[in-house]
Amino acid sequence: MKTIQNPSRAAWAALLERPSIDATSLKETVSGLLGEVRKRGDAAVRELGQKFDRISVNDFLVSETEMEQAVNSLSPDLANAITCAADNIRRFHQQQLRNEEPIETMAGVRCWRKSIGIEKVGLYIPGGTAPLFSTVLMLGIPAKIAGCREVVLCTPPDHTGNVHPAILFAARLTGIHRVYRIGGVQAIAAMAYGTETVPRVFKIFGPGNQYVTCAKQLVQQEGIAIDMPAGPSEVCVLADATASPAFIAADLLSQAEHGADSQVLLVSTDGALIEKTKTELQRQLALLPRKDIAQKALENSQAILLNTLEEAIELVNDYAAEHLIIACADDEAIAGKITNAGSVFLGHYSPESAGDYASGTNHTLPTNGFARAYSGVSVDSFVKKITYQRLTEEGLQLLGNTVISMAEAEGLDAHANAVKIRLKQ
Structure with missing residues (x-):
């Protein structure tokens, strides 16, 4: 992790760039894969699964028996943890439902608006190096609250062709019964176009690698709605002298372990804190099972030392982080000045992982600077709002x-x- 001391404002844009990829060749590759599924349906999905995941799957749909076995196989501790998280997420998202009262704009002119759940939605749940069963809760719960009639879930199987039991448990807990063992671009294509097995949906949600993200963006151009443009996950920590180097290092690493293309950023006015945090990073990194992945992410990351808190806030707003941790004494006052962030974590005892799993807020958030214009997923993401008028x-x-x-x-x-x-x- 590099340290940049008091960079000029002219240098900020370059410093805050996310890791780049060759978008041209990526689009060509993904476009070709989408076209194959569109033309040949299940046969193409099966071939691509064998090619990229080295898994031969005959029956994409997970059976009710498999779902039941997964529910019964989960340890009581994990089942209770997932249930607790689901309860908190449901409480938070339930409050987002609002009935809007009709208004008479002038005598004899009455207008109102009503939220209608999107009829068919598709959820993509990564299941490669980390099976994200928590994302099932983050997407499935608001979809059900919104009243979506049909919810389809696609997730890659493991090397034996099975879906991780925690993903199936979370699906059952949220009321999702159509789970398909399909991953990657082929999963996005199947939900976007429909196949003999997978129904076509109207909007696709969920995180993924650069191929999945590109696939979502390309099908959006063809009229399939998506939750948001999103790239590799990221966190920014804004810290002052009251912060704990150990806490900050843990927060940075919790994000870095997502993937080698993840990015973490530390912004502070305290040089000593930055140096102590870097030392702590190395100590904690050595203990992580996913240390190789985290190490690569740290190579794309940096600590920025600035003279004043005002400058630090301005830089943080320029960065528009997916996750922003404000580890400062005046965290709420600083939060009032934040205009660009996906989700904000206040104080020294609000780790990003709380929001990732169980505090109640949604962890499907805008990345790559899109927090300047996009919100994270909410119940609103799963509804369309129809206006009415009677004269x-x-x-x-x-x-x-x-x-x-x-x-x-x-x-x-x-x-x-x-x-x-x-x-x-």
């Missing part, structure tokens, strides 16, 4: 001349006539 005869008489004047000024006479014909009666 009485009196209401149209009061509003009619306004509509006619505007329509005629735009040269849309048929619009004007739709009002005039009613006013003449």
Whole structure:
């Protein structure tokens, strides 16, 4: 992890760049794979699974028997932990439901809006180096609260062709019964286009590697909605002299172990804290089972020392982190000045892993600077909002001349006539 001391503002943009990839060749590769599944359905899905995952799967759909076996095989401790997390996530997301009252914008003109669950949604759950059963909760719970009628889940199987039991337990817990053992680009393609086995959905959710992310972005161009553009996971820690180097190092490593393309950033006004944190990083890194992955991520990461807290806040807002930890004495005051972040963790006892698993907030968040314009997944992500209006005869008489004047000024006479014909009666 490199330390950058008091960089000029002109250098900030380069310092805050995420690890880059060759997008052109990636798109060509992914586009070809999508096309294969679109043309040949299940046969292409099966071939791509054998090619990339070295797994031959005959029956993609996980049976009810397998689901039941997974539920029974999980240790009581893990089952209780997942259930506790689910309860917290459900409580937090349930509060996002809001009934909007109709409003009379003028006499005889009544307008309102209603949230309708997206009919068919697809969830992608990574299951490679880390089976993310927690993401099942983060996506499945708000989907069910929103009222989505059909929820399809795709996840790669292990080397024996089985889905991790914790993923199946979480799926059963959230009421998802259609789980397919399909991973990678082929899973996104199957949900986007539909195959003989996998139904086509209207919106696709979930994190993934660069191939999965690219696949989601490409199918979006073809009219399939996605949750958000997202890349490798990231965390930024803003820390002052009150912070614990051990806590910060643990937070940075918890993000770095996601993948070699993850990025972590430490921003501080205290040089001594940065040096102590770097020492602690090496001590903790040596103890991690995934230390090789974390080490590669740290090579893409840095600590930035700035003169003032105001500068540090400005840089953090420029970075627009997926996860932002504010390990400072005045954390809530600082949080009030944060404009760009996916999810914010306040104080010294709010590790990112709490939000990743069980505090209740959603961990599916915008990465790669998209927090400047995107929010994390919520119940709103799974609904479409339809507006309604009812005009009485009196209401149209009061509003009619306004509509006619505007329509005629735009040269849309048929619009004007739709009002005039009613006013003449």
